[in-house]
Amino acid sequence: MAPNANSIVISANALDLTFQTADAPVHALKDVSLDISQGDFVSFIGPSGCGKTTFLRCIAGLETPTGGTLTVNGMTADEARRARAYGYVFQAAGLYPWRTIAGNIKLPLEIMGYSRAEQNDRVARVLDLVELSDFGAKFPWQLSGGMQQRASIARALAFDADILLMDEPFGALDEIVRDHLNEQLLALWARTNKTIAFVTHSIPEAVYLSTKIVVMSPRPGRITDVIESPLPKERPLDIRDSPEFIEIAHRVREGLRAGHEDD
Amino acid sequence: MHKVVPVLTVVAAMFALWYAAVPFMNVKETLTGLERAGAVVTPDNPIERRDASSFGLVFRNSFAIPATYAQDRPRLPAPHQVAQDLWETTALKKVSSKRSLVYHGWITLSATLLGFAIGTAAGILLAVGIVHNRAMDMSVMPWAIASQTIPILAIAPMIIVVLNSIGVQGLIPKAIISAYLSFFPVVVGMVKGLRAPDAMQLDLLKTYNASQNQGFWKLRLPASMPYLFASLKIGVAAALVGAIVAELPAGGARGLGGRMLTGSYYGQMVQIWSALVFAAVLAAALVLLIGFAQKLTLKRMDLS
Structure with missing residues (x-):
């Protein structure tokens, strides 16, 4: 069944999540409702503690909500995880130091039982996607931080998941590398037509990348604004100086500030 | 230089x-x-x-x-006296002679190697159990630690005597005492190593819906290798000490421990020192061998 355009792949309805900690329960998510359509690039932005990462982990089935409903590809999040519906990119590349870059990308393929030939084909294909074709035989320590993170994106793309969940993947990189990776990520998204959920705390990054920006605020973690971006799909880096871009960035900033006024 | x-x-x-x-x-x-x-x-x-x-x-x-x-x-004895005795008891004696240190060294080494193998296997198995089973984590570790607080000199004669009374003697009792000393560093190192992967790496495997088995073979085991080899180096030296100590109450004048014991009976300090130096060289050689195995293993892991 081919996913039709604009069909909803991730749907959260009145999602609640409370962590029981030793001193007091922490209300990480409160009444979060959001639909993400096939092919969307959705950014979650907000200060730390606003639940953006927690929400992403709920979608991934790594956390279990304490209330509300959440479907991914029409299944529960945990079923979707078991069906390997998504690739997850963490804040750190987390490559195995004892495996080569190609070996690291093979890891999910080995676990999912792809044949040796299929593994090699896919590794070559995703290495090409992230422009690391010449580095398959290198070890992680031989690559820069940005290249390592690209390798971890390749690892998440190696199997056929239509959804890519990214948790501040470029948070630890410097601004120049980050700009470059943002450009590459957009190109990759355009080529693969994946649905991407992207957590960040950088306003320019969120505005530059997204078709939809979700602004969140803390205590309790909740959505304060959802902005549909009017920017075209083709986005050169200098689009960031355009009036539309500045206007959206302004609205995001306003949304973040509004969330803080409640404190 | x-x-x-x-x-x-x-x-x-x-x-x-x-x-x-x-x-x-x-x-x-x-x-x-x-x-x-x-x-x-x-x-x-x-x-x-x-x-x-x-x-x-x-x-x-x-x-x-x-x-x-x-x-x-x-x-x-002066160093040259020890060196001369070492030369006479290794190079100039037939290997089968009871006055040859090579003969006695082999007796100790065979018990060491058998004990080390048993201890390493037991240590790895215990560590795997401790990491995967909460009940084992809480019950085994305190006993493992307690076992090492008992002086080996106190427990070695008991093991020898008890095993002797049921007809087990020779190599096996010594190997058991070796294993008793060498399993502990392996348990501690292996538990640490198998737990080395952080929450993020475990989450990553969860996103692949990897089984516990796959998590063990693909992540935990390779991540534990540097810890394992550090432990093995301590373990093999401890195994040698265990074998030597086990030879003291065994009574026979066999093995490096036996040489040390008869040396002290007859006031032959040179003989004690020779056995001591021979044991030290043996231990160094064993540790070197493990270092070599470590290099080989880590290199092969790289190729995966």
């Missing part, structure tokens, strides 16, 4: 200290022997000499210093 100089300096300093200590350690017996042979020593009263300090005796009888290095049964 920049490595050889400091190493040689330390070795030279140790030998200098050793040679300097020999006259003071051996002066009393040497003077007694010289007096019996007709030499004039001060003081000439044996009782007075017994109570005098070694320092004073050496300075008042400096003529006797060369003789302190050539005693038949020195209290502290």
Whole structure:
């Protein structure tokens, strides 16, 4: 069944999540409702503690909500995880130091039982996607931080998941590398037509990348604004100086500030 | 060259200290022997000499210093005496001779290797259980730690006697004591190693819906290898100590421990020192071998 355009792949309805900690329960998510359509690039932005990462982990089935409903590809999040519906990119590349870059990308393929030939084909294909074709035989320590993170994106793309969940993947990189990776990520998204959920705390990054920006605020973690971006799909880096871009960035900033006024 | 100089300096300093200590350690017996042979020593009263300090005796009888290095049964043999004995008991004796250190060394080494193998296997299995099973985590570790607080010298005779009473003797009891000492560092290192992967790496496997088995073989086990080899180096040295200690109450004069024991019975300090040096060389060789295996394993892991 081919996913039709604009069909909803991730749907959260009145999602609640409370962590029981030793001193007091922490209300990480409160009444979060959001639909993400096939092919969307959705950014979650907000200060730390606003639940953006927690929400992403709920979608991934790594956390279990304490209330509300959440479907991914029409299944529960945990079923979707078991069906390997998504690739997850963490804040750190987390490559195995004892495996080569190609070996690291093979890891999910080995676990999912792809044949040796299929593994090699896919590794070559995703290495090409992230422009690391010449580095398959290198070890992680031989690559820069940005290249390592690209390798971890390749690892998440190696199997056929239509959804890519990214948790501040470029948070630890410097601004120049980050700009470059943002450009590459957009190109990759355009080529693969994946649905991407992207957590960040950088306003320019969120505005530059997204078709939809979700602004969140803390205590309790909740959505304060959802902005549909009017920017075209083709986005050169200098689009960031355009009036539309500045206007959206302004609205995001306003949304973040509004969330803080409640404190 | 920049490595050889400091190493040689330390070795030279140790030998200098050793040679300097020999006259003071051996002066009393040497003077007694010289007096019996007709030499004039001060003081000439044996009782007075017994109570005098070694320092004073050496300075008042400096003529006797060369003789302190050539005693038949020195209290502290000089390095060259130990070296000569080592040469005679390794190179010049037939390997099958009961006076050959190679013969005794092999007896100890075989018990060490068997015990080390048992200890390593037990250690790895326990660690896997501890990491995967909460009940084992809480029940096994305290006993493992308690087992190491018992002095091996106290428990070794008990194991030997108990096993002997049910007809088990020779290699096996010694190997069990070796294993008793060597399993512990392996357990501790392996538990640490298997738990080395952080929450993010475990989450990553969860996003692949990897089974616990896959998590073990693909992540936990390879991540634990550096820890395992560090533990094995400690474990193999401990296994050798265990085998030597086990030979002391075994009664027989076999093995390096047996050599040390008979040496002390008959006041043959040279024999004790030879066995000691031989054991040290053996331990160093075993640790080196494990280092070699480590390099090989880590290299092969790289190719995966």
